[in-house]
Amino acid sequence: MIADRERDGFRPRSAVRHAAAVLGALVLLPAPVHAQQAPAPAARGEVRPGERLDRLELPALGGGQLVWEPAAGTLVLPGQPPQQPRAVLLHVFQPDCPKCQELARALELLRAEERAGLVVFGIAYRADAAAAAAFARASGAHYPIALGTGSEWARRWSGGDPLYLAGPDGAIAYAQVGFRHDDPALWREAVRAVLAGRAPARRTAERERVLAGDPLPEIALPALEGQALLRLRRLPDGTLALLGAGPAPRRARASVGFFSRY
Amino acid sequence: MVHLQKLHERYAEQGLLVYAIAVHPDRAEAIRLTRELGIGYPVLWGTGSELVERYAYG
Numbered sequence: 571m572i573a574d575r576e577r578d579g580f581r582p583r584s585a586v587r588h589a590a591a592v593l594g595a596l597v598l599l600p601a602p603v604h605a606q607q608a609p610a611p612a613a614r615g616e617v618r619p620g621e622r623l624d625r626l627e628l629p630a631l632g633g634g635q636l637v638w639e640p641a642a643g644t645l646v647l648p649g650q651p652p653q654q655p656r657a658v659l660l661h662v663f664q665p666d667c668p669k670c671q672e673l674a675r676a677l678e679l680l681r682a683e684e685r686a687g688l689v690v691f692g693i694a695y696r697a698d699a700a701a702a703a704a705f706a707r708a709s710g711a712h713y714p715i716a717l718g719t720g721s722e723w724a725r726r727w728s729g730g731d732p733l734y735l736a737g738p739d740g741a742i743a744y745a746q747v748g749f750r751h752d753d754p755a756l757w758r759e760a761v762r763a764v765l766a767g768r769a770p771a772r773r774t775a776e777r778e779r780v781l782a783g784d785p786l787p788e789i790a791l792p793a794l795e796g797q798a799l800l801r802l803r804r805l806p807d808g809t810l811a812l813l814g815a816g817p818a819p820r821r822a823r824a825s826v827g828f829f830s831r832y
Numbered sequence: 833m834v835h836l837q838k839l840h841e842r843y844a845e846q847g848l849l850v851y852a853i854a855v856h857p858d859r860a861e862a863i864r865l866t867r868e869l870g871i872g873y874p875v876l877w878g879t880g881s882e883l884v885e886r887y888a889y890g
Contacts, residue, residue: 668857668879669888750885778886787883791876794854795863800876802851812849815874823847829878829888830833830852832865 619773622740623660626723628693628716631702636691636716640740645689647714656687657743657764658736659757662718662728665697665705667831670731673749674709677733680757681713687765691716695724733757737764746775789827802827833869840873853878855888 623640630636634648643654661677663670674692681690691714694702702715718724727734730747735757737743744760746753753775760770780787789802793814801813802825811819833852840850850873856862859877866875878884 666857668855671857748888780887787887789853789876789883791853791878791881791883794859794866794875794877800851800874802849810849812851812874820849821847822849825849825851826836826839827851827853828836829855829884830875831855832833832862832869 619742621742628718631715643738655689656738657761659690660734661692663731665694665701667731669749671709674711676754678711693718695719695728735760744770744773833871837871855879855884
């Protein structure tokens, strides 16, 4: 199921529909469910392209404060004079998130291209300074990183560990969650557009999502411990079965699966 | 994981299968954490898999 249903509606925290995207929950009932999807209600922290990011003032990794006044277009990075960037790429991340580390590597490559008017920085949350520093080392990120743990800013804007591209007024021109290797091409196009004063052609990255009514994706993975290959299958009688977890299939009437980063 | 452990304990006998797909840079650490949390439902190793690449992008 391709996520362009929501191409213009990036909503990292809109409850169940985004469980598959953020938490990665896979829920399956024995029989297919083709329920009509009601519009998701607005959820806490919901953000959409076009919204303006909030002012932030956070301690920076390595000392000093990072202050951004989106409404005024003013950004102060530690040890630097105030500037008025034409585009801001901002990655909000948890340092133990593998996808975030991949994203940071790609973001660093883009930052190194030194596009005039573009500023890249990150905000770490649910982590201390040591974890954020370890993240920067592991991912080779040399851009400024602010520490947002416990902040109202992170509470409101961190859902899904998003990447935001904002224009000079702080309005979100492009946003995405997660990372895929073809994403940087979207970022480059979006950055070029924002620097040129245009709206990007794409406002988010397409993602596949599992929604109510979709068939369960093929699941055949090794057990975390041991050598067994575990498979989740729908049997001819309509029941579910987990194969490989024991000598006999483990039958179920319903399942709840989720991706865990711990 | 812990909340779903409670769901597992309460409904497994009624036919609910709870499972997790671990996404962690370090498999040994994922095993340690899983044990520490007392997880009794199946945990699959998803890091690097196509399934994770497609769906677990958050």
